Amino acid sequence: MRALPFSAGQAVLIAGNTLREAVRQKIIGLFLGLALALVIGARWFRDFNFGAPELKFLADCGLGAMTFFGSALAITATAQLFFGEIENRTVLTLLARPVRRSEFVVGKYWGLLVLLGAFCALLTAVLATVLWWREGELMRDFPAAFATGRVVNYAGVAVAGFLGWLKLSVLAGFTLLVASFAQTQLFAVVSGFFILVIGHLQYLAQEAYGRSEAWLARLGGGGLGLLFPNFNLFALADAFVGADLPAWSQIARLSLYGFGYLGTTCALAIFSFRHREI
Amino acid sequence: MPASPVAPQSVSAAAIELQGLVKDFAIGLRGVKLRAVDHLTLRIEPGQVFGLLGPNGSGKSTTIKLLLGLLAPTAGRGTIFGVPSERADARRTVGYLPEAPYFYGHLTGFELVRFYARLSGLGGRALDEGARAAIDRVEMTGAADRLVRNYSKGMLQRIGLAQAIVHQPQLLILDEPTAGVDPAGAAMIARLVLELKAEGKTVLITSHLLAQMEEVCDGVAILDRGRLIYQGRMADLPGRGNRQAMVLDALPPGELEELRAWLAARGRALHSVETPRAQLERVYLERVGKQEQS
Numbered sequence: 152m153r154a155l156p157f158s159a160g161q162a163v164l165i166a167g168n169t170l171r172e173a174v175r176q177k178i179i180g181l182f183l184g185l186a187l188a189l190v191i192g193a194r195w196f197r198d199f200n201f202g203a204p205e206l207k208f209l210a211d212c213g214l215g216a217m218t219f220f221g222s223a224l225a226i227t228a229t230a231q232l233f234f235g236e237i238e239n240r241t242v243l244t245l246l247a248r249p250v251r252r253s254e255f256v257v258g259k260y261w262g263l264l265v266l267l268g269a270f271c272a273l274l275t276a277v278l279a280t281v282l283w284w285r286e287g288e289l290m291r292d293f294p295a296a297f298a299t300g301r302v303v304n305y306a307g308v309a310v311a312g313f314l315g316w317l318k319l320s321v322l323a324g325f326t327l328l329v330a331s332f333a334q335t336q337l338f339a340v341v342s343g344f345f346i347l348v349i350g351h352l353q354y355l356a357q358e359a360y361g362r363s364e365a366w367l368a369r370l371g372g373g374g375l376g377l378l379f380p381n382f383n384l385f386a387l388a389d390a391f392v393g394a395d396l397p398a399w400s401q402i403a404r405l406s407l408y409g410f411g412y413l414g415t416t417c418a419l420a421i422f423s424f425r426h427r428e429i
Numbered sequence: 430m431p432a433s434p435v436a437p438q439s440v441s442a443a444a445i446e447l448q449g450l451v452k453d454f455a456i457g458l459r460g461v462k463l464r465a466v467d468h469l470t471l472r473i474e475p476g477q478v479f480g481l482l483g484p485n486g487s488g489k490s491t492t493i494k495l496l497l498g499l500l501a502p503t504a505g506r507g508t509i510f511g512v513p514s515e516r517a518d519a520r521r522t523v524g525y526l527p528e529a530p531y532f533y534g535h536l537t538g539f540e541l542v543r544f545y546a547r548l549s550g551l552g553g554r555a556l557d558e559g560a561r562a563a564i565d566r567v568e569m570t571g572a573a574d575r576l577v578r579n580y581s582k583g584m585l586q587r588i589g590l591a592q593a594i595v596h597q598p599q600l601l602i603l604d605e606p607t608a609g610v611d612p613a614g615a616a617m618i619a620r621l622v623l624e625l626k627a628e629g630k631t632v633l634i635t636s637h638l639l640a641q642m643e644e645v646c647d648g649v650a651i652l653d654r655g656r657l658i659y660q661g662r663m664a665d666l667p668g669r670g671n672r673q674a675m676v677l678d679a680l681p682p683g684e685l686e687e688l689r690a691w692l693a694a695r696g697r698a699l700h701s702v703e704t705p706r707a708q709l710e711r712v713y714l715e716r717v718g719k720q721e722q723s
Contacts, residue, residue: 164547168533175535239531244592247497247525247602248548249517428454428500 157257161250165258166265169232173266179228183270186220189213190277194285206286206303213278217271217315225267225319226343229326233259234336242429253421260327260417267319275312279305307396314402317409318385322347324416325380331423350382357381380412442511444600444631445473445496450505452491452655465491467655468505473648475510475599478622478632480642483652489635490528492652493604497525509600521550524593528604528635530585534578538569538588541577542595549596563595564588568617582609590621601625603634607641619645676705 173179193212236242236259246255282303290297326343333339353375360372384405452466466488473479481489494500496507498515512519532541542560551559564573567587572580577588586606593601603622607615615638622632622645636642642649643663651659680688689699 161548164544168536168544172533172535240527241531241533243494243499243527244525244530244532244545244589245548246499247520247523247527248545249521249550250548251517426501 157251157253161254162258162261165245165250165255166261169259169262170265173228173232173262176231178231179224179266182220182224183273186216186270186274187277189216189220190274191281194281205289206282209282209285210278210303210308213274213281214311214315217274217278217312218318221267221270221274221315221319222322222347224270225263225323226326226340226347228266229263229323230330230336230339230343232263233327233330234333234339237429238336246429252425256327256331256421256424257417260324260420263323263327264320267323268316271312271316271319275308275315278312279308282308304396310396310402314385314405314409317406317413318380318382321380321409321412321416322350322382324413324420328416328420328423331420332427346379347382349379353379354381354383380408384408442508443472444475444477445471445479445507445509445633446511447471447492447496447507448505450492450495450507451503452488452495452500453503465655466495466502469652469655469657470505471650471657471660473631473633475631476626476629477647478626478634478645480646480649481633481635481652482637482639482642482649483635486654487652488655489652490604491655493525493602493633493635497523497602522599524596524598524601526586526589526593526601526603526606529608530589532577532585532588532592534576536577537574538564538577538580538584538591539573541588542591545592546595549598551596559595559597560591563591566594566621567591583611583614586610586614587617590618594621594625598630600631600633603632605635605637607636607638615641672700679704 190213193209193216196208196212236245236255242255246252283305286297286301286303290301322343325346326339329342329346330336330339333342357372357376360368360375363369363372447469450466450469451464453462453464455461456463469488469492481492483489491500495502496509496514497520498517501515507514509519510522533544536544539560542563543556546556546560546563561570561573564570567590569584569587569591572584577585580588586609590603590606593603603618606618610618619641622634625632626645626647632645634642634646646663648662649660650657685702692699
């Protein structure tokens with residue numbers, strides 16, 4: 152029987168090294184520190200809440216920090232950790248071992264997914280703690296407003312954290328795909344930010360083209376929607392203060408959508424990197 | 430040292446065999462082709478120390494990258510112990526030190542060697558023991574727990590050697606291993622190469638330092654603009670006609686004249702009389718060695 156042309160063990164080793172490299176970098180600690188400061192400090196920004204309920208403001212602030220700093224982390228860490236191997240030529244000694252290029256790309260990606268997972272998990276846990284603590288204070292001060300018990304849906308907080316991670320992972324996947332053929336790290340970073348913007352705004356183009364009577368415009372709109380992920384969909388679980396959790400089937404469909412992009416971008420990155428001369 | 434985890438596919442096969450290897454690079458927007466390796470055919474037997482020589486840009490490093498599957502050949506093929514070189518398992522038996530190596534700065538020397546050992550299939554007790562033994566062998570024990578980003582160029586070269594030998598490969602490929610290394614480091618590398626040869630390993634080595642290559646190599650090939658222009662054994666290198674060099678105790682001027690006359694009477698000539706000087710490298714190594722011992 153022929154051996155499978157892929158070793159998960161080699162990919163795990165590379166993922167571990169990628170994660171270790173990321174953890175030992177100051178810039179990544181800086182992103183995490185700033186995001187944590189924003190989540191924890193949001194309580195003291197509540198004078199700027201424009202009248203929204205305080206807990207909703209805290210939640211929005213926490214998820215906003217996760218998206219903003221997480222996006223910056225996903226793009227820069229992917230470009231740096233992948234491209235750094237090529238620029239520093241460490242990839243030569245790595246691929247001179249019995250390591251396939253597919254294992255290298257997948258290993259890098261897995262390392263990044265774990266990094267982003269740890270980032271989102273930590274921020275979600277801190278956000279939930281901040282919300283729990285502040286909700287407890289408000290329950291003591293305004294018992295009438297909490298007559299039916301706690302209003303924050305903590306399962307929703309966890310789902311929001313998971314979907315936030317999925318969105319950042321898709322963004323990292325696209326950045327990895329660009330890095331697999333890019334000639335400079337800057338190009339990969341700039342492309343990553345473009346994809347972030349396109350992913351957030353593409354629904355506007357889709358709506359505009361969808362209303363058009365010209366079949367070419369409709370085709371273009373549909374193609375754009377297929378090519379780039381709609382990042383707005385991942386905000387599904389944002390309304391977890393005083394609201395019910397979205398249906399699990401909806402969350403499952405969204406997860407499938409995200410994992411579909413993860414798999415596709417990773418496969419394309421492998422294909423592109425296999426033909427790259429290093 | 431622990432036992433080697435991998436064995437060559439075929440002991441009767443050549444350690445390295447290149448057949449009609451060609452590599453073209455496309456340059457610029459118009460894709461003008463630059464031929465870096467031009468129909469290179471080469472066979473290196475197991476157990477040899479083989480030198481690949483040539484000026485800058487002659488295709489030495491490209492040949493090595495083709496051999497390691499880091500580049501795809503335009504034409505031709507290469508094998509390592511009979512296994513096609515583009516296959517990942519061909520590299521199980523190979524240790525590689527690239528030219529001007531740069532390693533993960535976030536790891537310590539020990540972590541780095543251990544990481545490469547795991548990628549090569551070492552595990553369990555053999556992993557840590559193998560990593561320590563390799564680090565000892567390149568005399569880096571004292572710096573093994575320091576971050577690689579703080580290493581000097583010579584230390585990078587040594588730790589690079591440790592990662593190349595940690596899994597006890599049958600074939601070691603060293604691309605300019607003595608570039609930027611001080612004489613003591615270069616002597617250590619030469620000693621290590623000879624030890625590996627004594628263990629039956631095959632070593633492919635590129636260098637510009639021809640004197641060092643003469644010391645360690647059994648065979649050499651010279652490349653120029655990607656073409657093989659010479660291949661042979663060191664033992665077969667031609668001597669300088671029928672001349673001989675002798676080192677004698679110093680002769681007083683009178684006796685030297687007698688010797689000259691004696692030779693002239695037999696139709697021979699004494700071409701030069703020189704006072705041999707101590708080699709600078711030997712003096713350096715002796716002094717540096719004493720300093721380290723004290």
